[in-house]
Amino acid sequence: MPKFAANLSMMFTEVPFLDRFEAAAKAGFKYVEYLFPYEYPAAELKAKLDQYGLKQVLFNTAPGNVAAGEWGVSAIPGREAESHRDIDRALEYAIALECPSVLVMAGVVPDPKEYAKYKQTFIDNVRYAADKFKPHGINVMLEALSAAVKPNYLYASQYQTLELIDLIDRDNVFVQLDYFHAQIVEGNLTRITDDVKAKLGHIQIASVPDRHEPDEGEINYTHIFNKLDEIGYDGWVGCEYNPRGKTEDGLVWFEKYKNR
Numbered sequence: 001m002p003k004f005a006a007n008l009s010m011m012f013t014e015v016p017f018l019d020r021f022e023a024a025a026k027a028g029f030k031y032v033e034y035l036f037p038y039e040y041p042a043a044e045l046k047a048k049l050d051q052y053g054l055k056q057v058l059f060n061t062a063p064g065n066v067a068a069g070e071w072g073v074s075a076i077p078g079r080e081a082e083s084h085r086d087i088d089r090a091l092e093y094a095i096a097l098e099c100p101s102v103l104v105m106a107g108v109v110p111d112p113k114e115y116a117k118y119k120q121t122f123i124d125n126v127r128y129a130a131d132k133f134k135p136h137g138i139n140v141m142l143e144a145l146s147a148a149v150k151p152n153y154l155y156a157s158q159y160q161t162l163e164l165i166d167l168i169d170r171d172n173v174f175v176q177l178d179y180f181h182a183q184i185v186e187g188n189l190t191r192i193t194d195d196v197k198a199k200l201g202h203i204q205i206a207s208v209p210d211r212h213e214p215d216e217g218e219i220n221y222t223h224i225f226n227k228l229d230e231i232g233y234d235g236w237v238g239c240e241y242n243p244r245g246k247t248e249d250g251l252v253w254f255e256k257y258k259n260r
């Protein structure tokens with residue numbers, strides 16, 4: 001059965017960020033992921049992980065100017081120096097946190113006519129990340145985002161992710177398959193799982209359409225978790241959902257998985 005990671009950006013938001021490590025551990029999680037570590041010194045975050053016996057499995061490169069609609073800068077032509085700085089900073093955190101994977105955020109493409117330039121910029125910057133991460137055994141994740149969450153993000157389909165990975169041509173770049181986005185964009189989740197399995201590096205889950213616990217809505221997660229066992233997936237599954245109510249109250253689905 002999959003190893004589940006609590007997403008501390010979305011779960012346990014009843015308490016301040018630094019208290020969410022304890023809350024996740026108390027709820028039975030052994031692994032955590034979250035969007036960004038950069039507001040805190042890495043040593044402070046590592047101390048929290050160690051104190052509660054947790055392993056960090058994923059975080060993202062910096063998002064750029066979120067208030068201005070940005071969601072990553074690594075695809076934006078002219079922002080290469082900033083992208084490289086963000087990647088270098090992410091690497092420092094990944095080493096300090098002993099985190100095996102970092103999602104390199106691409107960014108939105110404001111004008112579809114510019115798409116090819118953005119795509120090539122992203123390919124070049126991800127190659128930079130992959131080459132910097134490689135000696136440390138750290139992997140780069142690429143995640144397709146649905147327009148429902150981030151309109152005009154560089155890529156929305158799992159098949160675009162696969163094409164990008166092919167073009168980037170580095171052996172430490174993998175698919176981060178978020179079933180929430182994949183269901184909205186293309187469905188066919190069983191086939192998608194088979195199609196990406198050779199390059200599958202990380203998974204995220206939530207119900208569709210409401211992005212709640214994985215026990216309601218369009219996706220049959222019992223089937224998905226069995227499918228992940230069938231393909232021999234041994235990575236992590238990030239619980240990237242907005243709890244319906246109090247986080248702990250929504251964890252009934254997790255009971256049978258929590259000792260893994």
Ligand SMILES: O=C(O)C(=O)[C@@H](O)CO
Nearest residue numbers: 035060143145149178240
């Ligand atoms: O939005 C998501 O889904 C994510 O996983 C974020 O980390 C990146 O947009």
Ligand SMILES: [Mg+2]
Nearest residue numbers: 143178204240
């Ligand atoms: Mg996601």
